[in-house]
Amino acid sequence: MAHYAAQHKWMIFVCTVMVFLTNIAILVSPWLLKLLINDLEKNFATITQREITYYAAGLLGLALVAGVFRFGYRRLIGGLAVRIEYDLRNNLFQHLQKMSKSYFDDESTGDLMSRATNDLESIRRLIGFAIVFIVDSTVFFFMALVIMLQIDVKLTLLALLPYPLLAIVVQQMTGRLHDMYETIQEGFADMNTKVQENLLGARIVKAYNLERRELQDFDQRSQRFVDLNRVFYRLEAILFPLFRLLPGIGTIILLWVGGIHVMEAKITIGDFVAFTAYLAMLTRPMIMLGFIINRFAQGSASMDRIYAILDTPSLITDGPDVRHDISQIRGEVEFRNLTFSYPNLPPILKNINLKIPVGSTVAIIGSTGCGKSTLANLIPRIFNVEVGSLFIDGIDICQLPLKTLRSQIGVVQQEAFLFSDLLKNNIAFGVDVTSETEIKASAHSVDLLAQIDEFPDQLETFVGEKGKTLSGGQRQRTAIARAILTHPKILILDDAFASVDTHTEDTILQRLAQVMSNSTTIIISHRVSTVKSADLIVILEDGEIVERGTHLELLAHDSHYAKIHQRQLLVEEIEAMETI
Template sequence: MMKKRPIFKEHFVLHFVLHKWSYLLGTILLTFSLVLQLFVPVLLKKFTDGLQNESIHVSDLWELSLWFIIVGIGAFLFRSSGRIYIFKMSRILERDLRTLLFSHWERLQAEYYQNQRIGNLMAHAVNDVNIMRQIVMQGYFQMVEAAVLISISVFMMASTIHLFLTLLVLLPLPGLTYIAYRFRSKIQMHSLNVQEAIGTLTSRVQEFCSGISVIKTYIQEQEECKKFTNDNQSNVEFNKQLIVSNSLFTSLSQGIVGLSYLISIVFGSILVMKSAISLGDFVAFNTYLSLLIAPIENIGKVINLLQQGKAADNRIRHVLSTEPAIKDEEGITPIISLQGEIRIKNLSFKYQRSKKYALKNINITIPKGTSLAIVGKVGSGKSTLVNLLLRLYNPPKNSIFIDEQDIRDVPLKTLRTSVAYVPQDNFLFSSTIKENIAFDPNPYQDDQVVHAAKQAHIYDDIMDLPHNFETELGERGLSLSGGQRQRVSIARALIKPSPIIIFDDSLSAVDSKTESIILTTLRSEMKSRTSIIISHRISTIQEADQIIVLDQGELVESGTHQCLLKKNGIYKKMFAQQTTDFSFAHSTFPPLNGRKILIKKRRG
């Protein structure tokens, strides 16, 4: 859902309001340095006229030299101080924009990220925000410089030297505005293409790093290199287009500036020869002009930068104007805690981009402190049901209740604090094992972390690692085996004192012996919790208080393990199939069609 809101503009205004005194001080310091620079033409005029009239003495030279030194040091100190204040504010803006962007991403639903490329999100946080920083850092600084130098220089040139010559010199300069107008759309378009190309390139690198094992296994290094080369070349081509536009814009701007210099030299020389102005006036005029030209050129660069900034602004604004679909509704009643009784009533649900229902007319009651097991084929709706219980997706109103309270009326913080979850993909962060287990807003003591690790039967494995619980994990925890990652994820859920705990196929990567030990521990741990277990293994869920079987989104069977075996339905067929598969896996058999078969024993 998209809704246009001036979040980004409001943030800019708020930033300038909060830091107005720093910007004001930076502006004042910069203005002082610019005013001091404008004494240079006056000093040069006095020196040149003195030489021409042969009225200058050695003492005058020392005095002029001293003034040049004072002006130079003063301008340096004031300019440096002004730059520090203004540039420091631009870095603060950069920090705040990234924080705003990241905070907004945290509010968005999981479905948003399924439709986004990681590289594009990274490009928003790095490149787009960096351009916005440059607008403040370079844009604000150069516009202040231009405003002060242009206004005072033009006034001094016109009032103290020659009005008509000033008007002639300024005549070509409005052409810079026309050039900026002509180039604005091209620069904006090329800048947008560059930012998107950077996003694509970043996504390619991220995908390569995540899938390196698969790439090497299937000998796809050369193909991946070709894909990267193509994306990299596209990035180069888009940058070339931007460089061409920028170079043409800069060259034309400099041509107009050169025309002003030509007018100044030609007509200024004529005025000197006619004694309309002195040689000192001529030198001072051209010095003013040199001080004037740089900020005028910078105005063109700022206009150029603003076009790039507009493209970056649109990309960031697009993110910030995306409203989170999962959020607390207005006027919601505060709920401090939940007890854990769950009731699902006539639940039907389909994903936004799907025409087919993922769940159809589901009715389940899970009393507080009991266990529910969910089995079914891949795609039968098991994980969808869990996602709805966690409100990673919004269930229909009046379809899921916790403690007789509609889940849509339970504050998200309360709901997610009350549920411990072991996800199917066993995601671990690239931090220490201790930090992964104690991943919760509430702090945990070391003995609690150790106790959770022992319950998940991962303690001995951790103690075999070089730094025990302080061992740093690699990206996504891939330095651990699949079974170890699952058990760390289980420990992360067990340490959380929540009334509801959910296991989404979280013992699939451990061997049967380890599974039996973990299940024995979990049964005693979960006596006081409402637990939901999703599994493909009957051995994992056969002790549950109730078991349901999902098939194509429908609840087709329910009951205890023994009751379901007597029904001679899908559950019994699954049980029989798994029993047969277990016997088959422990038998010996010859190679098929002359191909060698390698069976890798699962690491727990």
């Protein structure tokens, strides 16, 4: 937090000065009142109305000065809190953008959303109110203490006897409230996760008629959140009365001992009135201390949760030996004895040796779970690989700048993800500047333009969250159009035709022929019809390459690929017979 505050040090300095000036104006008022009372006591018969008016004007002027400065520092600190929240939110988002896929696999989206919204709001409240009250109350307390000691040392020490006990209560309660609020935030994140999953999986819940069970599950999580808040507010309910009770004991001591000191002429009536005013003023910081502890517990717990993200390094970064002189790639891909495994799991890819020339099309086919998608994900460095096992244009992938590498790779996955935006913006997502003509050309290449022209708003159509207003095939083709609009040097189609029929697939592949001739294309599919035109077909089984060749060569081998081909032909024949 000090890093963010340092960026606004002048504003903090001005706020601090205003806090001092505010407290000086407030603390001078009882002293002026003391002078008035002492003057009335000594010169009751001779004092004039004009002199009393001067005192009243002085008190009014001090109140106005205090009000102006208090308004100033509260306005500045409020703006400072919003600005720091803005910087922190942007840095958090920027850091999340850099995190690897494995991080998001381990963390729930609901928890991350809770940290990016609820926790940041708690931090803003801490900065905007709690910290300024800490500074205000601390400055006021010590300035008032000096004046009270000047009036009567013994009376000051006796009146402040309950305050050490108050400090002990503060020390004990702060830690408990911090831990409790951190648990509350975790409970809130748990509810967020449940709500998000149910909204995304609403069709599944309804299809299985499980609304009641899901409601009961959410009710349990919600009840746990309520119970945690009850414990928190029970502690808070104990705290606030104590901050009124203990200073009240000091007031009783003041009335008893201070009254005796007045009667013994150790202090004047004016001193007693001023001392009473100062002690009463100290009550406000003590009451505010309860509020501060509450806010500090919430804000510090939220800060811990935010920094838990910011302090987590990304696993995928540019290394010290990265070559910044490389700004373009040609598209040659080579795997050399590559073996890869996910953390704490056996290898999913074993001894992969494969060289893909520039501009060629390589298809990877195999059973579910054999490592096809994993192999493709290694090319844009979604996961890290061992040094010396994956090369782009003959250069170790770890030496290529991530920005250079990923900006020239187009990836289309089986589950196409679209943003809540216009259709044209989704297609143009991967480029900074483009024309509508280029967008339409890209849509035409995937056999989508004719359907877009039938939409009432055409390219201006709002596709909704995850593209829910489009069919599965339309979403898939939009994702392909998005990839090819970037003119990638390497194009990865990971089961990208799963949501379209074979006729549409043939049409798209024919139209993509020109695009694919200018890119190194890697096609991952279960369908032989998708891969048969590839320059090279690779068959993966249990993470190893068991066969490779062209469509005709592999059929002639009468091995793995031929069996897959025969099986798919049989399925197509059965489906054709069922439609008759």
